[in-house]
Amino acid sequence: MFAARFDPTQVFEATEEPQAAKVVPLKRTRSTEDDSDDEEEVEETKEEEPEEEPEEVAEDTNDGESESASDEESESKSSSASASEDAAGSGDDDRHNTVMSRFHQTLSLQDKLKARGLTAEEESEKAADGSAAAEQTEETTHALEQIPQPDVVNNSEVAKSAVAESRSTAWINTKRVYYDSSMVKPFAEYKDQLTPKLLQNIQNEFSTDTFPIQSILLDTVLPVLNRSLQLTKKNLTRRVGDMLINASTGSGKTLAYSIPIIQALSGRTVSRLRVLIIVPTKLLIQQVFDTLNKLVKGTGITITTAKMDQSLREESRKLQLSEPDIFITTPGRLVDHLNSNSISLKNLKFLILDEADRLLNQSFQNWCSELMTTIQHDKLDKLPGNVVKMVFSATLTTNTQKLHDLHLYNPTLFMTDSVKLYNLPRTLQEINISLPTAKSMYKPLFLVHLLPLLESDSKLIVFVKSNEASLRLATLVNIILEKMHTKDSISVESFNSNNSRAQNRKLVSEFSTSSDGKMNVLITTDIMSRGIDISNVTAVINYDVPISSQQYVHRCGRTARAGASGQAFNYLVGKGERKFWNQQVSSAISRDVDGLEPFSWAKKSEKQDAEGDVDMDDTVDPQTIANHEKIVTVTDEEESLYKEALGELKDMVLK
Numbered sequence: 001m002f003a004a005r006f007d008p009t010q011v012f013e014a015t016e017e018p019q020a021a022k023v024v025p026l027k028r029t030r031s032t033e034d035d036s037d038d039e040e041e042v043e044e045t046k047e048e049e050p051e052e053e054p055e056e057v058a059e060d061t062n063d064g065e066s067e068s069a070s071d072e073e074s075e076s077k078s079s080s081a082s083a084s085e086d087a088a089g090s091g092d093d094d095r096h097n098t099v100m101s102r103f104h105q106t107l108s109l110q111d112k113l114k115a116r117g118l119t120a121e122e123e124s125e126k127a128a129d130g131s132a133a134a135e136q137t138e139e140t141t142h143a144l145e146q147i148p149q150p151d152v153v154n155n156s157e158v159a160k161s162a163v164a165e166s167r168s169t170a171w172i173n174t175k176r177v178y179y180d181s182s183m184v185k186p187f188a189e190y191k192d193q194l195t196p197k198l199l200q201n202i203q204n205e206f207s208t209d210t211f212p213i214q215s216i217l218l219d220t221v222l223p224v225l226n227r228s229l230q231l232t233k234k235n236l237t238r239r240v241g242d243m244l245i246n247a248s249t250g251s252g253k254t255l256a257y258s259i260p261i262i263q264a265l266s267g268r269t270v271s272r273l274r275v276l277i278i279v280p281t282k283l284l285i286q287q288v289f290d291t292l293n294k295l296v297k298g299t300g301i302t303i304t305t306a307k308m309d310q311s312l313r314e315e316s317r318k319l320q321l322s323e324p325d326i327f328i329t330t331p332g333r334l335v336d337h338l339n340s341n342s343i344s345l346k347n348l349k350f351l352i353l354d355e356a357d358r359l360l361n362q363s364f365q366n367w368c369s370e371l372m373t374t375i376q377h378d379k380l381d382k383l384p385g386n387v388v389k390m391v392f393s394a395t396l397t398t399n400t401q402k403l404h405d406l407h408l409y410n411p412t413l414f415m416t417d418s419v420k421l422y423n424l425p426r427t428l429q430e431i432n433i434s435l436p437t438a439k440s441m442y443k444p445l446f447l448v449h450l451l452p453l454l455e456s457d458s459k460l461i462v463f464v465k466s467n468e469a470s471l472r473l474a475t476l477v478n479i480i481l482e483k484m485h486t487k488d489s490i491s492v493e494s495f496n497s498n499n500s501r502a503q504n505r506k507l508v509s510e511f512s513t514s515s516d517g518k519m520n521v522l523i524t525t526d527i528m529s530r531g532i533d534i535s536n537v538t539a540v541i542n543y544d545v546p547i548s549s550q551q552y553v554h555r556c557g558r559t560a561r562a563g564a565s566g567q568a569f570n571y572l573v574g575k576g577e578r579k580f581w582n583q584q585v586s587s588a589i590s591r592d593v594d595g596l597e598p599f600s601w602a603k604k605s606e607k608q609d610a611e612g613d614v615d616m617d618d619t620v621d622p623q624t625i626a627n628h629e630k631i632v633t634v635t636d637e638e639e640s641l642y643k644e645a646l647g648e649l650k651d652m653v654l655k
């Protein structure tokens, strides 16, 4: 970025054709730029100038002295400029004279500065504001000091465009297949492409009609897959190729990948590990297993899960005793098995990454490169494309490096033709609740105030930022409800990783199957934001603001699944959180044209602008204003009740 530092002691290199010596004038003002070379020179070096123009700095500081210094410099510059013009017409001697004269000028300038008793900072500033020669002086007369650098420009627009750029180039060499919500068809249309048993299991256990992502994937994969199975399995994986699937939450991705892999296994005779499914959490292992188990009924296909509540040794022994067709695991456990040689990948045909962006952000024992290395080691076919890789997420990563680590072969990208990368279900209604900063200590009470506004038998998932927050909030809400005598009709539990696995499984099962007419509230962390498929979740409450648009998409995706409607309430404290949600979360999300637009509950007087406040003009539905008032109004009686509850919570914690 900076031109090579000018060094008068170096012999000046003669150029081929006689031309004006490239002398960087001491100080540049626009009036003296009369030569294109010089202008270029100035152009070039202009980029290297510190942010402020030297003249402005002199004028701004305007201590009289620096002005005359700049006059001095401009004088010496014009003399050096004329010197350079002279040098243009004469031989080397003059050129050296020019160089030496400039050197002396900088030395004299330095002496003058010293004479004026300018502080070291001003000196170095003046020296830095000058030209290379002045810098040279600084170098020869001072210990080297950092030249003042231009301020770092935190231009969010630049950053945003960079992100948009990286997103748009992430898959620049990938074939794209677009799909939309109209692509739904009866599964019966695949009767010639699916085994009768598989088709029957789909229709009996899931549905008679596809979801869009299932249609597009089956239409693309099944013909190639079946042709390869009938003709020759050789090169089957390369004919199918790798796939990247970006599909919104609750859109049926699990079934979308389960159907083709079970169809591919239908012709096998002996169980060999041909399918590896990797998911980020233990909860998802069980869920994917349940889906596959329904589909393999009557097919003889075997599935093993990394159960986690068995020792690695026990699990390894079982895997070696009877090799399954399909193995479902988390990354960490997979590496354990690879390292203990309990599984062989020599027969592997399909690798499925579910919640891929989360997986690729996890570096458990460097699982991805461990896996890729073992595939290459175990498989006889070492050429690219020796395994079909299917990469799924509602927020597919655009990090080309992470995708690169997967060694994708001729990948096809399946995505909706939406404006932005992330999509929310069109049946999801988002509601922002503006909480006044001054009242943020009552936030737990504001959560309790929301409950009576919802259906009495609602199933609610409340997302908070940590396990401890989940436990504390659930305890406090229960104390408050007890004091309000409404505890009997509302069950509030904390689902967090401090609980035992058995406890959490019981909580999810009771929450999923609750039909006691009560309101069920599960207060949890993002451990439940990915992939967890619980039917009929009425609403998600983002009690703590999500840290990214991806996290927001996955949290909201716990409701409005499989075409059902759902709500997402976002608690936004003060202008800061509103601005964050508007600019960092919502801005990266596409909402279908016929989807539901977010709206706000807030005080009438607040004004909304790009800064994220809320505009409640007269046209707003009075009900939303009334709802907001119900949430943020704290009566005196409630205030004392709340303080008692806080006291009880404190005593419990201190016990």
Ligand SMILES: Nc1ncnc2c1ncn2[C@@H]1O[C@H](COP(=O)(O)OP(=O)(O)OP(=O)(O)O)[C@@H](O)[C@H]1O
Pocket: 206, 207, 208, 209, 210, 211, 214, 247, 248, 249, 250, 251, 252, 253, 254, 255, 393, 394, 530, 531, 532, 533, 535, 557, 558, 561, 562
């Ligand atoms: N064709 C279908 N018709 C009806 N329901 C379906 C269909 N396919 C899947 N489902 C159901 O839709 C729900 C969501 O499916 P799934 O969990 O696979 O969604 P997903 O896209 O993986 O969501 P997430 O991104 O949150 O993991 C499940 O209960 C599943 O049984």
